Amino acid sequence: MVNKMLKWFGSGSLTLWCALMVSPAGAYASEVGEMVIPTLGDPNWWKWPLILLVVTFFMGIVAVLGGVGGGVLFVPIISGFFPFHLDFVRGTGLLVALCGALAAGPGLLKANLASLRLAMPVAVIASTMAIVGAMVGLALPTHIIQLSLGITILGIVIIMFTAKKSAIPDVQKPDNLSSALRITGIYHEPSMNKDINWQVHRTPMGLATFVIIGFMAGMFGLGAGWANVPVLNIMMGAPLKISVATSKFLLSITDTSAAWIYVNKGCVIPMMVVPSLIGIMLGSFIGVRILKVAKPTFIRWMVIAILLFAGLKAVHKGLTTMGIL
Numbered sequence: 001m002v003n004k005m006l007k008w009f010g011s012g013s014l015t016l017w018c019a020l021m022v023s024p025a026g027a028y029a030s031e032v033g034e035m036v037i038p039t040l041g042d043p044n045w046w047k048w049p050l051i052l053l054v055v056t057f058f059m060g061i062v063a064v065l066g067g068v069g070g071g072v073l074f075v076p077i078i079s080g081f082f083p084f085h086l087d088f089v090r091g092t093g094l095l096v097a098l099c100g101a102l103a104a105g106p107g108l109l110k111a112n113l114a115s116l117r118l119a120m121p122v123a124v125i126a127s128t129m130a131i132v133g134a135m136v137g138l139a140l141p142t143h144i145i146q147l148s149l150g151i152t153i154l155g156i157v158i159i160m161f162t163a164k165k166s167a168i169p170d171v172q173k174p175d176n177l178s179s180a181l182r183i184t185g186i187y188h189e190p191s192m193n194k195d196i197n198w199q200v201h202r203t204p205m206g207l208a209t210f211v212i213i214g215f216m217a218g219m220f221g222l223g224a225g226w227a228n229v230p231v232l233n234i235m236m237g238a239p240l241k242i243s244v245a246t247s248k249f250l251l252s253i254t255d256t257s258a259a260w261i262y263v264n265k266g267c268v269i270p271m272m273v274v275p276s277l278i279g280i281m282l283g284s285f286i287g288v289r290i291l292k293v294a295k296p297t298f299i300r301w302m303v304i305a306i307l308l309f310a311g312l313k314a315v316h317k318g319l320t321t322m323g324i325l
Helices: 002-022 049-066 070-081 087-109 116-139 144-162 176-180 203-220 225-235 238-262 272-289 296-321
Strands: 030-031 035-037 182-189 194-199
Touching: 002 070, 049 070, 049 272, 049 296, 070 087, 070 144, 070 225, 070 272, 070 296, 087 116, 087 144, 087 203, 087 238, 087 272, 116 182, 116 203, 116 238, 144 203, 144 225, 144 296, 176 203, 182 238, 203 225, 203 238
Parallel strands: none
Antiparallel strands: 030 035, 182 194
């Protein structure tokens, strides 16, 4: 029954997106800020979707190899180097991050890696703040968001450069809040061939941090995998595999909440979304194959370099729009 529903949902979603691609709402020309959406009557309307498809294809490869979500690469790169209005880029970025999360979520839950007990209290806070962040982001002037986005990306670069990971943190005793919420679990670690009992601590601090993470995810459309994993793993003490899997599941809740705000405001354009999602998914398939032979250290530095360049570009674009440069 579940499989039938999933098949129906998948085919229904594909039909909906195809209908939107050729619908009048997506076909009429409109100008918002610096973005001009071409009409299907324009003989050159296909150029930008094609370029997006190619760029996001390579972006999907790099995202898999670098261990980051597509959204954190998509938003700064597309907003910095493409003539698209930032609102549309952020809306598309959330759907890019959401797509990967929805694809991975069921499998991670089935494998007992994504923890519902850990995810749900975090999701309530993060998704609520993502809605607030999305509303604030759409209300502020674009140049302020562009400048803030650049500063945030540079902050992410610092986090990626300095962050450490612990496969199985040593949590001697859970705090009172995690005990009350029964945030604990068991998973099988094949490399050690044994079951690992895990628990978390510093839960109030972790939940408070997700207030900021959720707000930023909604405001900038980045997703939040870049921040979820360090907080769950280093701050709260969840095992790395549990942190990564739970982070992926969290994105499906957090990004959905924020995405509805952008959809409701008309900031989701199928002519941008469809090629971006197809490109990211195709690139991810290739990235998984390359990952088997790629050198992780080189890829990590490559992702840091790309984000650093995109962050500086976003800051420059924001300052230029404000007339400072």
